[in-house]
Amino acid sequence: MEKLLLVNEKDEVIGQASKEECHRGDGILHRAFSVYLFDDKGRILIQQRSKFKKLWPLYWANTCCSHPRKDEPYEKAGERRLKEELGFSVPLKMIDKFQYKARYKNIGSENEIDAVLIGEYKGEKIKPNPEEVADWKLVKIEDLIEDMKKNPNKYTPWFRIGLKRYLKIKKKKEKIKKELFSFLEKTATKVNSVSKELLESFIDKKFQEIVNYQNASGGKRLRPFLAIVSARLLGGKEKDILYPAAGLEILHNCTLIIDDIIDHSETRRNKPTLWKRFGKSIAECIVLDYLTSAFEGANYSKKPTVVSKIFARTLKTIMDGEIYDILFEQWGREDEEYIVRNRYKKINEEDYFRMVSKKTASLFQSSCEVGAVLGGGKKKEIELLKGYGFNLGMAFQIQDDILDIFGKEKSFGKKIGKDIEERKLGNIVIFYALQEMSSKNKDNLLGILRKNKISQKDIKRAISLISQTKAKEKAVKLAQEFIQKAKNNLRFLPQNKWSQFLNFLADFTIEREK
Secondary structure (H helix, E strand, O other): OOEEEEEOOOOOEEEEEEHHHHHOOOOOOEEEEEEEEEOOOOEEEEEEEOOOOOOOOOOEEOOEEEOOOOOOOHHHHHHHHHHHHHOOOOOOEEEEEEEEEEEEOOOEEEEEEEEEEEEEOOOOOOOOOOOOEEEEEEEEHHHHHHHHHHOHHHEOHHHHHHHHHHHHHHHHHHHHHHHHHHHHHHHHHHHHHHHHHHHHOOOOHHHHHHHHOOHHHOOOOHHHHHHHHHHHHOOOOHHHOHHHHHHHHHHHHHHHHHHHHHHOOOEEOOEEOHHHHHOHHHHHHHHHHHHHHHHHHHHOOOOHHHHHHHHHHHHHHHHHHHHHHHHOEOOOOOOOHHHHHHOOOOOOHHHHHHHHHHHHHHHHHHHHHHHHHHOOOOHHHHHHHHHHHHHHHHHHHHHHHHHHHHOOHHHHOOOOOHHHHOOEOOOHHHHHHHHHOOHHHHHHHHHHHOOOOOOHHHHHHHHHHHHOOOHHHHHHHHHHHHHHHHHHHHOOOOOOHHHHHHHHHHHHHHHOOO
C-alpha cells in the first residue's frame, strides 16, 4: 500500500503512514501537491474526479493532485502524476504551499500541506486514467471563478483554496511586473544618456553617430539594471552607481560588437550589426572606444580602483569564454591554424558550463557585484548577490540556447538556427540532443555541423532531428534549476521592493522570447 509522507507544520518529514490512515477521521498532516496547467488563451485545464475516489468523488478539481514519494521533489512528483492521470507531462514549478483541513461527510478528511505547481498546457494529447479521472475540460478562469461562487460544492476544497491563492500571487506578480518594467524603462533612459556621454567624449563629432550606433540599437539594459538594483537593495543611492552601471552596459555592448564580428552575424535586434553597417575595420576601431569608455564609467565611482579591477577581471574572463566558444565550433576558420589544431571534436557538460560561466554569467555576476560594492554591502551580502547574478546569467544563456533553436525569429531578434549555422557544440540543446540521439541521427546532426556550407534546408533538418529528442525539456529544466539557485540567494538578503524586482526578473529570464 502507498505510503504518504507525514510532516509537521514546517513541512519537515517526520514519518510515513498509509493513505487510508492519513485520511481517516480528522486526518494526519501529510505532504501533497496540486497541479494547475494553463494554456495561452487564459484557460485552465481541470478534471472531474473519478467515481471510484473515496473522498470527493465526481467533484471538479485542478489539473491533477496527489502525494510526493520519499525523497521526490514536488515538481518531479507533479510531472509523474500528470502522466499517470492524464497521459502526458510538462515541466512544472512550485509557486506556493498552504496548509488546510477539510472533512468529507463522515467518510474521512484531508489534512495536508499542499504545494501549488503550475505549468503550461500546449495542446498535448490527453488520455485520462478512468480510475482517477471521470472527465476533463479547459475553462476560462473568469468563468470558473463565477461558477465557483454560484456552485462551490461542485469543487474540491483544496482546488478552491489553491486557485484563490494562485490568483492572489498572480495579481501581486502583475503589480511587481508593472513597476519593474516602468523602472527598467526609466533606468534605460538614464543609462543611455550617460553611455552616450561616455562614448562621445574626446571623439570627433564626425564619428559620434557611428560610435553611438551599437549603444542606440536597443537592448534590455539588464546589466546596468542589476547593478543599480543590487546597490539600492542594500541601501545605496542611484547617483553613486549610474556611471559604473553605464560602464557595464558599454562593456557588454563591446563584447557584442566583437561577438558579431567573430560569428559573422549580420543582424542583431532586427537591425544590421555594427560591422555589417559600417564595415569590420570601423567596428574594430569602435571597440577601442567602448573599452576605454567602460573604464571611464568605472572611474566615476566612489571606489574606482575596486570597480576597475572587477571590469578588468570580467573582460579577461569573457575572453576565455569566447575562445572556448570558438574552439567548440565544428568547422570553419580553416585559415586559422591554432583553431584548427585545438578544435574540440566533442564536449561534456563541464565544458559547456565552463564556457557559459565565463562568456555570459561572469558579466551578470560582476554587475551585481559592482552594485553590491557601491551599495555598501558586507562581504556576505556581496557574495550572495554575486551568486544571484551568476546563476541568473547561466539561466539566461540556456534560454538563449533554447530560443536559438526553437524561438520565433521576429520576437528573438536574431536568426533562428544561428548556432547550427555557426557549427557550435556550445549550445545546451544541441549538446543534450546529441547525448540522446541514435547513432544514425547523431551522425546526421554532426555531419551538418561539420559541413563546408550549411543551407537553410540543413538548418531545418538539424532542428527537426533535435525536435525528436527531449533536449528542449532538459534545457528548460536546467534553466529552472539555475533560476531557483538565484532566487535562493535572495532569501538571505534584505526583503524590499528591490529584492522583489530581482525575484521577478529571475522568472522573466526563462519566460522571455527575446
